[in-house]
Amino acid sequence: MTQASSIQRLLNEFERLPGIGPKSAQRIVYWLLNRDPSQVKNLAEAIIDVKDTVRFCNRCFNYAEGELCKICADTQIGKRDAALICVVSEPRDITAIERTGEFNGSYHVLGGAISPMDGIGPDDLTIKELLHRLDAEKTAEVLLATNPNVEGETTAIYLSRLIKPLEVKVTRLASGLPVGGDLEFADEISLGRAIESRYEL
Amino acid sequence: MTQASSIQRLLNEFERLPGIGPKSAQRIVYWLLNRDPSQVKNLAEAIIDVKDTVRFCNRCFNYAEGELCKICADTQIGKRDAALICVVSEPRDITAIERTGEFNGSYHVLGGAISPMDGIGPDDLTIKELLHRLDAEKTAEVLLATNPNVEGETTAIYLSRLIKPLEVKVTRLASGLPVGGDLEFADEISLGRAIESRYEL
Numbered sequence: 001m002t003q004a005s006s007i008q009r010l011l012n013e014f015e016r017l018p019g020i021g022p023k024s025a026q027r028i029v030y031w032l033l034n035r036d037p038s039q040v041k042n043l044a045e046a047i048i049d050v051k052d053t054v055r056f057c058n059r060c061f062n063y064a065e066g067e068l069c070k071i072c073a074d075t076q077i078g079k080r081d082a083a084l085i086c087v088v089s090e091p092r093d094i095t096a097i098e099r100t101g102e103f104n105g106s107y108h109v110l111g112g113a114i115s116p117m118d119g120i121g122p123d124d125l126t127i128k129e130l131l132h133r134l135d136a137e138k139t140a141e142v143l144l145a146t147n148p149n150v151e152g153e154t155t156a157i158y159l160s161r162l163i164k165p166l167e168v169k170v171t172r173l174a175s176g177l178p179v180g181g182d183l184e185f186a187d188e189i190s191l192g193r194a195i196e197s198r199y200e201l
Numbered sequence: 202m203t204q205a206s207s208i209q210r211l212l213n214e215f216e217r218l219p220g221i222g223p224k225s226a227q228r229i230v231y232w233l234l235n236r237d238p239s240q241v242k243n244l245a246e247a248i249i250d251v252k253d254t255v256r257f258c259n260r261c262f263n264y265a266e267g268e269l270c271k272i273c274a275d276t277q278i279g280k281r282d283a284a285l286i287c288v289v290s291e292p293r294d295i296t297a298i299e300r301t302g303e304f305n306g307s308y309h310v311l312g313g314a315i316s317p318m319d320g321i322g323p324d325d326l327t328i329k330e331l332l333h334r335l336d337a338e339k340t341a342e343v344l345l346a347t348n349p350n351v352e353g354e355t356t357a358i359y360l361s362r363l364i365k366p367l368e369v370k371v372t373r374l375a376s377g378l379p380v381g382g383d384l385e386f387a388d389e390i391s392l393g394r395a396i397e398s399r400y401e402l
Contacts, residue, residue: 002275002299004266006254010247017244018232024220029251030293031219033264037252043218044248046211050230051238053207063234065205074203092231098203 007033059133061109061126063091071106081105083140087130087159089113089147097145105143108133113151114158120151122158130159134168141169148175208234260334262310262327264292272307282306284341288331288360290314290348298346306344309334314352315359321352323359331360335369342370349376 003011007029014025032040056062057069064070071094074080084105088094094107110125133139142163146152160170176194177186186194204212208230215226233241257263258270265271272295275281285306289295295308311326334340343364347353361371377395378387387395 002271003296004255004264004271006247006251006266007264010251013244013247017229019225019228026293026296027220028218030291032248033251033255033292040248040252043214044245046207046214047233047241047245047248050207050211050234051241054205054234063205063208065207070203070205090231091234092227095204095227 056109060107061091061111061129062094062107075106082137084143085130085133085137085139085141086143086145088145089152089155093145093147103143105141110146110155113146113155115151115154125155127159127162131162131166134163134166139168141171144170144172148173257310261308262292262312262330263295263308276307283338285344286331286334286338286340286342287344287346289346290353290356294346294348304344306342311347311356314347314356316352316355326356328360328363332363332367335364335367340369342372345371345373349374 010029010032011022011025014020014028015022020028032043053065054063055065057064057072058067059072060069062069062071064072066073068076071080075082081104085108086097086103086105087108087110088097089110089112091109094109097103097107108126108130110127110130112120112125114120114122114125134142142159144156144159146155156172160172163170174197175190176197177183177190183191211230211233212223212226215221215229216223221229233244254266255264256266258265258273259268260273261270263270263272265273267274269277272281276283282305286309287298287304287306288309288311289298290311290313292310295310298304298308309327309331311328311331313321313326315321315323315326335343343360345357345360347356357373361373364371375398376391377398378384378391384392
């Protein structure tokens with residue numbers, strides 16, 4: 001090893017991050033070495049800060065800095081539809097849905113999906129809290145936006161069986177062909193779903 | 202913006218790093234949010250530590266933690282050839298050369314390359330210090346390993362003119378086809394160099 005040990009240590013730390021290989025880590029570390037100390041300190045402080053300040057929203061379990069996340073705070077002042085709850089597995093799924101600009105309700109983060117293989121059952125998710133919200137908030141519709149894979153589908157089916165008897169409308173994200181994709185390269189399951197869910201023009 | 206502000210701040214900091222786009226930044230930040238606080242602190246501390254402890258080697262201007270970098274320290278105790286100096290533009294070039302395992306001399310980092318367009322002249326590089334070393338260390342050979350581009354070639358020609366009169370052997374990295382590459386996809390300059398530098402079998 002011909003590297004200064006503090007450089008080697010930082011390389012190791014960066015290589016541990018998802019999607020960062022040895023070459024990317026090296027590029028970043030040399031870039032940081034050439035930067036102004038204050039700029040580099042900003043990065044380090046932002047990292048510590050995020051762990052110190054971020055907690056879970058009391059209502060929807062999204063990441064939040066206070067009692068409520070920004071979306072729940074907006075819902076409380078009437079800027080978003082409180083009667084429509086979109087159920088997702090992880091906070092990052094909220095970011096993906098918000099990016100579409102198509103949804104103006106509130107969210108509920110389950111904290112995972114039912115997966116017997118990984119030992120995750122309904123009790124490990126925030127399902128009890130969701131049912132409590134449906135009751136307390138007079139929810140009109142629950143949109144199940146868990147991932148379109150085995151665990152996500154299982155969770156969606158489980159939840160729809162729980163929620164339907166409460167006389168709340170339950171919906172699911174549509175499956176089908178990705179927009180801009182080629183039929184030729186579509187996987188057979190997505191294409192099958194697209195045929196099944198075909199609509200009249 | 203529906204993101205907690207400390208998360209947004211960290212996203213912005215990561216997006217500023219080279220090779221990290223919005224999606225990679227998001228992946229890293231959510232990964233960090235799920236980690237143990239101590240693990241995350243390690244990363245932040247390693248970042249601060251590297252800026253606090255890393256300086257330039259007194260002899261070769263590589264990154265170092267003490268007076269001398271690890272390579273110069275090894276050279277001083279006779280583990281590396283002190284009479285052979287490889288001249289590079291940046292410390293990261295040392296890492297690339299060390300990775301080959303083909304070189305066992307010492308290095309000299311210029312801190313850039315001559316580039317009139319960017320206003321970088323010979324006086325902005327550590328050329329004076331290099332000439333001083335050649336004199337003090339009784340150097341037998343200088344291998345010019347600046348990049349094979351306009352600035353690197355200019356710097357190599359400039360240095361060879363300075364050093365040759367001192368009766369020190371001056372060599373340059375060979376140019377040619379990258380090993381494992383296809384003739385079909387080789388750029389014409391590299392292929393031209395490969396023909397020019399052809400050798401007898």
